[in-house]
Amino acid sequence: MPTLGIDLGGTNARAAVVDAQGQILASTKLALTERSPAAVVEVIAQAAASAMAGAGGVEVRGCGVGAAGQIHRETGVLAVAPNLGWRNVPLGALLAERLGRTVRVVNDLAAAAWGELHAGAGRGAHDVYVVFVGSGVGSAIISNNQLVRGAGGVAGELGHTKVVPGGRRCGCGELGCLEAYAGGHNLIAQARELLASGRSTVLAELAEGDPARITPVMLEHAAEAGEPGAREIHERAGQMLGMAIANMVTVLNPARLILGGGVLMHCPGIRRYVVEGVQALSSTTAREELLIAEAELGDDSGIIGAALLA
Amino acid sequence: MPTLGIDLGGTNARAAVVDAQGQILASTKLALTERSPAAVVEVIAQAAASAMAGAGGVEVRGCGVGAAGQIHRETGVLAVAPNLGWRNVPLGALLAERLGRTVRVVNDLAAAAWGELHAGAGRGAHDVYVVFVGSGVGSAIISNNQLVRGAGGVAGELGHTKVVPGGRRCGCGELGCLEAYAGGHNLIAQARELLASGRSTVLAELAEGDPARITPVMLEHAAEAGEPGAREIHERAGQMLGMAIANMVTVLNPARLILGGGVLMHCPGIRRYVVEGVQALSSTTAREELLIAEAELGDDSGIIGAALLA
Numbered sequence: 001m002p003t004l005g006i007d008l009g010g011t012n013a014r015a016a017v018v019d020a021q022g023q024i025l026a027s028t029k030l031a032l033t034e035r036s037p038a039a040v041v042e043v044i045a046q047a048a049a050s051a052m053a054g055a056g057g058v059e060v061r062g063c064g065v066g067a068a069g070q071i072h073r074e075t076g077v078l079a080v081a082p083n084l085g086w087r088n089v090p091l092g093a094l095l096a097e098r099l100g101r102t103v104r105v106v107n108d109l110a111a112a113a114w115g116e117l118h119a120g121a122g123r124g125a126h127d128v129y130v131v132f133v134g135s136g137v138g139s140a141i142i143s144n145n146q147l148v149r150g151a152g153g154v155a156g157e158l159g160h161t162k163v164v165p166g167g168r169r170c171g172c173g174e175l176g177c178l179e180a181y182a183g184g185h186n187l188i189a190q191a192r193e194l195l196a197s198g199r200s201t202v203l204a205e206l207a208e209g210d211p212a213r214i215t216p217v218m219l220e221h222a223a224e225a226g227e228p229g230a231r232e233i234h235e236r237a238g239q240m241l242g243m244a245i246a247n248m249v250t251v252l253n254p255a256r257l258i259l260g261g262g263v264l265m266h267c268p269g270i271r272r273y274v275v276e277g278v279q280a281l282s283s284t285t286a287r288e289e290l291l292i293a294e295a296e297l298g299d300d301s302g303i304i305g306a307a308l309l310a
Numbered sequence: 311m312p313t314l315g316i317d318l319g320g321t322n323a324r325a326a327v328v329d330a331q332g333q334i335l336a337s338t339k340l341a342l343t344e345r346s347p348a349a350v351v352e353v354i355a356q357a358a359a360s361a362m363a364g365a366g367g368v369e370v371r372g373c374g375v376g377a378a379g380q381i382h383r384e385t386g387v388l389a390v391a392p393n394l395g396w397r398n399v400p401l402g403a404l405l406a407e408r409l410g411r412t413v414r415v416v417n418d419l420a421a422a423a424w425g426e427l428h429a430g431a432g433r434g435a436h437d438v439y440v441v442f443v444g445s446g447v448g449s450a451i452i453s454n455n456q457l458v459r460g461a462g463g464v465a466g467e468l469g470h471t472k473v474v475p476g477g478r479r480c481g482c483g484e485l486g487c488l489e490a491y492a493g494g495h496n497l498i499a500q501a502r503e504l505l506a507s508g509r510s511t512v513l514a515e516l517a518e519g520d521p522a523r524i525t526p527v528m529l530e531h532a533a534e535a536g537e538p539g540a541r542e543i544h545e546r547a548g549q550m551l552g553m554a555i556a557n558m559v560t561v562l563n564p565a566r567l568i569l570g571g572g573v574l575m576h577c578p579g580i581r582r583y584v585v586e587g588v589q590a591l592s593s594t595t596a597r598e599e600l601l602i603a604e605a606e607l608g609d610d611s612g613i614i615g616a617a618l619l620a
Contacts (some may be wrong), residue, residue, distance in 0.1 A: 054529040070595055080595075082387040111562040139561070142456040143451075143465075150453075150563025152599060161557035165549075174593065239475075244557075247471035250447070251558065254461025282482065283470040284388075285380055287463060 002120055004048055004056070004063040004101075005307025007108070010083025013040065014118040015047035016300075022119025024300060026054030037089045045091030045098050063103045066111025066310035068301040073153030076105035082171075104310055108263065108302050109156060112260070112295075115305025120296035121258045124127075129254040131158060131245055131296070132261035133270070135184040136171075141252060149174045158248065159183060178244050182237035182270075184216050189234045191219040199229040207217030220267045238270045241276015249282040249290060260295025299304045312325045312365070314411075315371040316354055316416070318401075320393025323350065324355035326610075327365040328617030332429025334610060347399045355408050363573035371428055374620035376421025376612040377401065383463030384578030386415035392481075414454025414620055418612050419466060421606075422570070423450030425615025430606040431568045439564040440605070441468060441555055441562045445494040445581070446481075453564060466580045468558065469493055488554050492528050492547035492580075495574045501529040505571045509539040530577045552587015560594040560602060570605025 002025060009016040016027035028050035028234070030043050044065075050061060067082030076092020078084075096103040106114075113122075113130035122128040128142040137159030141148035148155050159179030160172055167176030171185065180186050192211040194200045202222035208215040222230035247259060256276065264271045275292055295301055318325040323530070326337035338360035340353050354375075362370060379391030386402020388394075404411040416424075423440035425434075433436040447469030451458035458465050469489030469502040470482055477486030481495065485546055490496050502521040504510045512532035525555040532540035559567060567588065574581045586600055596605060 017339075089619050094346065106405060125461070140456075142451075142559075143460075144456065146454065147451040148451075148458065148562065150596065151435070151565035152563055152595065154593075154595050155453075155561060155563040157560050157563075157596060158594055158597075161560045162553060162591045165553065165591060172593065176591075177593075186614045192484075219330060224313075243472060243475065247554075247557075248561065250471045251451075251465060252458065253465040253467075255461035281475060283464075283467055283487075284377055285462065285464050285484065286470075288458070 001061040001109050002058055003307045003310040004051070004060045005303040005305070005310065006044055006063065006065040007111075007303040007306065008040070008065055008067040009028045010068065010257050013044045013047050015044065016052040016303045016307060017051050017058060017060055018304055022115065022304045022308055023205065024057070024304065025186075026051045027303065028054060032058050035084050037086065037091070037094060040084065041091075041094045041098050044095060048099060059166055060101075061100060062093070062198045062310035063101055064306035064308070065091065065095065065103060065105045066108040066306040067105060068108045070152075070154045071105050071107050075207070076103065078105070078184055106306065106309055107153070107156070108138075109138040110140045110149070110302075110310050111160065111305035111309060112301040113142060113258070113305065114147060114309050115297055115301035115303070116258050116260070116295055117142050117303050117305075120159040120301055121293040125254075125256040127252070127254045128256045129248055129252050130260065132295070133182065133184070133241065133263040134261035137241070138180040139248070139253060158244060161244060163244065178240055182241045183192065187216040187219055187233065187237060187263065191222075191230070192196050194229045194233065197229070200227050202227055202297045203230065207234060216270075217266050234269065235273070239274025239277060241270065242274045244279055245274055246278045246281035249278055250286045255289060255291065257290060257292045259292065260301065311371040312368055313617045313620040314358055314370045315359065315613040315615070316363070316375040316618070317348070317616065318375055318612040319378040320378065323354045323357050324613055325354065325361040326613045327361050327368060327370055328614055328616060332425065332614045332618055335368065335615065336361045337613065338364060343522055345394050345427040347396065347404060348537070350394065351401070351404045354405060355502045358409060370411075370451060372620035373405070373409060374421065374616035374618070375401065375405065375413060375415045376616040377415060377416045379484065380464045381415050381417050381460075381479070383459050387414065388415070397406050397453070400421040409611040415617055416616065417463070418452045419448040421613075421615035421619060422453060423615065424619050425607055425611035425613070426568050426570070426605055427452050427615075427619050429614050430565045430611055431603040434564055435563045435566040436474065437480035438560050438566045438568060439558055440570065441506055442605070443492065443494070443551065443573040447489040447493045449553070449558070450605065453562070459498065462502050468554060471554060473554065485496075488550055492551045497526040497529055497543065497547060497573065498524050500533075501540070504539045507539070510537050512537055514518070515609075526573050526580075527576050530579045534579060544579065545583070548583025549587060551580065553591055556591035559588055560596045563596045565599045566567075566603055568605050570611065575604075589616060
């Protein structure tokens with residue numbers, strides 16, 4: 001029987017009816033106009049109803065939700081969801097009541113990893129490490145077909161491992177996190193600092209002088225054009241990601257390393273640093289049978305994974 | 311029913327009859343005079359027979375072996391066991407034939423972690439990270455009561471994560487491993503280099519000028535006496551361990567971090583760096599409910615864990 005998958009972002013909620021093979025039968029995406037828990041639950045319920053109608057009124061068995069934030073694993077409470085400005089919202093319970101079905105809430109990256117494992121680049125593997133570098137840096141660990149969730153449900157936070165003690169301040173408030181150097185938001189922030197310092201004519205041209213237009217791809221272009229300032233930021237981000245991911249490969253010994261997220265998809269230069277870093281720095285034994293693959297499901301990995309986890 | 315635990319080191323084999331609560335009922339330790347697989351299997355069998363006789367001829371159900379080396383998880387083949395000079399020895403099968411019972415072979419650190427989880431400092435926790443710093447640096451991950459073994463069975467190799475790309479050569483042949491700076495063997499090697507350079511009068515005194523007598527504890531004394539060379543090695547090792555372990559706490563979100571091994575047991579200064587590093591550098595959310603504990607079972611953790619895994 002199909003299940004319902006929900007992808008809850010900061011600006012949209014998307015619902016999909018997904019079959020047992022991870023195929024999306026129908027999906028509906030609705031904008032979140034208001035961010036109160038009650039309003040968001042209502043939008044999700046509408047998206048779900050619409051997707052189910054779209055799938056021909058098919059009966060679904062359960063509902064899985066992937067949401068950006070820290071989620072308490074037993075209760076489905078969103079402890080912190082920065083995109084929504086939520087703290088301690090019992091999303092699982094609210095949604096279960098509204099939908100009249102059981103609901104399981106997991107972190108969006110855990111859902112995406114689960115989707116890639118069962119319907120994407122991880123098919124056939126039992127031990128998988130999934131890294132997404134988008135605006136943030138996150139990861140999910142699958143060991144022997146089980147998600148590693150951690151005692152508080154916040155395992156996988158690769159972006160908040162420290163690479164420079166006392167270094168750049170991260171969005172999480174701490175200093176020297178990997179994400180503060182290599183996450184998309186922070187690549188842009190660093191590129192803006194560079195633009196403001198007047199040290200990048202390439203960036204100034206590409207962004208037409210407007211810091212708001214800068215993207216990680218522009219930074220990569222400036223780096224590849226040989227501008228020292230851009231190169232420094234770009235190389236540092238790539239090398240830090242490469243070493244951090246290599247070290248996780250050494251410790252976790254996955255059969256497959258899956259790379260996804262906007263920065264890794266759209267910045268081949270950064271992706272190259274990562275792949276080369278993993279090849280050069282992970283231990284030979286851990287790397288022996290490692291396959292490095294690209295995430296296959298794109299934006300659908302989370303919703304498919306959430307549905308399959310339901 | 312009790313089970314049989316075997317701890318296979320480079321110089322001794324120890325067998326113990328262990329009850330279901332992880333209590334050792336009887337144990338026998340025998341020296342390995344010869345290191346051929348056949349000879350080692352024979353010594354293990356003698357130790358096992360003696361331990362079982364010591365326990366009053368009690369019947370045992372299965373046999374678990376903890377061995378230093380890389381072990382193929384399905385077959386019990388020791389792919390590489392440097393202490394014994396073995397490559398691709400089917401220890402599990404050889405021992406099962408000799409003992410006439412089922413045998414499960416695991417890495418010694420995985421066994422120790424399992425012992426600490428069920429009968430030591432990890433009791434009551436489901437998500438545990440165990441780090442041992444002895445002559446080498448190793449770790450074991452327990453997620454939701456399951457050992458994380460990795461695709462090839464070599465998960466946990468924290469000692470071979472890289473801390474300085476292109477840095478000191480490690481015993482594993484690679485460059486810049488954590489173990490090359492912070493493992494006991496390498497602390498001694500670095501202290502010997504210091505002694506040879508004539509830059510440590512404290513070490514020269516403590517070791518009576520004999521490099522062969524140097525221990526990590528002497529290095530710690532020299533560091534605490536304020537000698538710059540010793541301090542540099544000691545501080546670097548402690549800080550590298552602290553950051554690496556903090557980052558694993560961030561990614562794994564364990565309920566308990568268990569610290570063991572000779573260096574952490576006997577060098578309180580290094581242990582302090584580790585604890586302070588974890589407190590300062592792991593992410594606040596991962597650390598929220600973290601308990602840092604000392605390994606409780608000492609040298610028995612491996613044999614108890616192996617028996618409980620049987």
